[in-house]
Amino acid sequence: MRTVITKKLPLREMYVWELPVRIFHWVNAFCITFLIITGFIIAYPPAILSGTGAQQFGYWFGYLRFTHLTLGLILIINFLVRFYWFFAGNKFAKWNNYVPLTKRQWKGIFETVKVDVFLLTPKPIYDIGHNSLAATTYLGVFVLIIVQAVTGLAMWSAASEAPGAGLFQDFLFKAGGFFFLRHLHYMVMWLFILFIIAHVYLVFYHDYIERNGIASSIIGGWKFIDERLAKDYVNELNATEELDKKKHEIKELEKEVKETKAKHNG
Amino acid sequence: MNKKGKTFYEELMAKGYSRRQFLKFCGLMGGMLGLQSTGVAQIVEALETKPRLPVLWYHFQECTCCSESFLRASHPVIEEILLELISLEYDDTLMAAAGEQAEWVRAEAMKENYGNYLMVVEGAVPLGSPGYCTIAGKSAKQIFDEGAKGAKAIIAWGNCACSGCIQAAKPNPTQAMPVHKLNPGKPVVNVQGCPPIADVMAGVITYYLTFDKLPELDNTGRPKVFYGRRIHDTCYRRPCYDAGLFVESFDDENAKKGYCLYKMGCKGPNTYNSCAIIKWNNNVSYPIQSGHGCIGCAEPNFWDNGPLYATLPAIEGFGIETTATKIGAGLTAVALGGVAAHAIVTNIQKRSLIKNRTDDISLNVEDNQEYCGELGKRMDNLNKKIDLIRKDQLTYLGGGYRPDKPSDEPKN
Missing domain, CATH: 3.40.50.700 (NADH:ubiquinone oxidoreductase-like, 20kDa subunit)
Structure with a gap:
């Protein structure tokens, strides 16, 4: 008989992606998509071979560039908010997810390459937040966003009187002028396209084989998590809380010892 | 002299x-x-x-x-x-x-x-x-x-x-x-x-x-x-750029009308100079006014950013006149192909998982428990540290001191 009920152990719904993380994701998705489209038109404007000229076409290319610049600014502000959330957010949003500094993360990257890239075993990897490989890739995306922001602002500075534009103008000259920055800005756009292909495909892939609601989790923030992992996470939360308390206690004690010593000697 | x-x-x-x-x-x-x-x-x-x-x-x-x-x-x-x-x-x-x-x-x-x-x-x-x-x-x-x-x-x-x-x-x-x-x-x-x-x-x-x-x-x-402003920002053809009106080839109607030369590889947007203001030859004209794009000659390394008649420079090592566009499009095709191949192999390799025939043994569940054990160890260490500090307090004050009882404070 065909099984219609999963063989998996009980799953628990877990709140993983907080609202700022989800907003960050969708604002990014919107901005990057339209930045690519407008950017492409700026690089390769369509041919207009008939018509009465500027009277008829007005300022459309100018408005298109305006749109591109505005979207770029939104992308930057969005990233700055996310930067704050790297420190204020929950465990899955913290900055250290994205920087592979621990052995655990490197092991995770290795395992993910084995299981999800080279498909060497049917067993899935189960993470609550990002898997280590994905998180490290996002670090790359953050770097790309910064590169695009800096090169974009440097090019914008040529026609801007805004405060701080001078700094970017100096950077523009130091970095080798428009030739280099325009080219870099354009090449990095292609990296975004490559990233989007991999990213969207992998969402489908994970949702298809693991069935843990990864696709819908970025809408509502909830994921289906193996009960053991969920419990571990709760334990971990409690343990971390307790650790913080202990650390606080030690600080207090040390302060006290210092005070009494000072009094005793003085 | x-x-x-x-x-x-x-x-x-x-x-x-x-x-x-x-x-x-x-x-x-x-x-x-x-x-x-x-x-x-x-x-x-x-x-x-x-x-x-x-x-x-x-x-x-x-x-x-x-x-x-x-x-x-x-x-x-x-x-x-x-x-x-x-x-x-x-x-x-x-x-x-x-x-x-x-x-x-x-x-x-x-x-x-x-x-x-x-x-x-x-x-x-x-x-x-x-x-x-x-x-x-x-x-x-x-x-x-x-x-x-x-x-x-x-x-x-x-x-x-x-x-x-x-x-x-x-x-x-x-x-x-x-x-x-x-x-x-x-x-x-x-x-x-x-x-x-x-x-x-x-x-x-x-x-x-x-x-x-x-x-x-x-x-x-x-x-x-x-050299404070770009030729692009001082060019008399700038309105055509903002209206999206471009010369498509040097002998077309748009060239005759004097539209923007951006698509012909004009480097005006890249170049800081005052050609468009001071002009040349008794203030008669400058390259763009004569129907030819700017080649960016006031910028360092402008020769290495050719070709002169292309908007984007060629990339070395990929053959003549290969632009980032061609490379990017190639990589995109490869990525799409790779993704399609990956999807096919996934259906074969992960068949038991997809068809629900395997007990779900997650790879990193044990790992996580290990990590929780680590947290316990850290807790133990902190507890030991607290004990040490307490002991230090007591030895230092000869054991007679209770911080919560201010009356017991030793006199100097």
């Missing part, structure tokens, strides 16, 4: 110019340099009272187009009197003397004006081999160093001297070096362009004579007054 000590004004009067022409020149310079009307008065005073700057003009690896540009200055007033502005002591291209005589003139001029003269350098200095540019038994580098030693300041005149131009383009076989990379130890001003506009040179010299310092420079050493 008997002209020495004469002011520009005296020189002009001696040559039969009128005061009106002199004042016109001063007004024009003041306008170009963006000075207030009092600034013009300062120029008039300086040119009337200060002796002209002695200039030694050096030529290295170059095509002399910069000299041509200087000698055929655009504005009628400038054209007539530009050469009178300076006291040109030595210029190997313009002087009648040759051979040993010429060398003697240079040595004398350097000796006489030591520490006072302005050194104008045209062309790049090759370091690859002395054979590339040796004059009278001295290599270009030697001649340059000698000249720079006694100079007050150096004007790098043209792209060759500012950034090496075509001879410094990859692979730079002669190791051509621009002036600022030779560390002459003197203030250097880069008057960029291939060639630069003569009026700019007049402006720089006038400024230097009037205020005894170089004009404000940007990061690449160009005077901001003349």
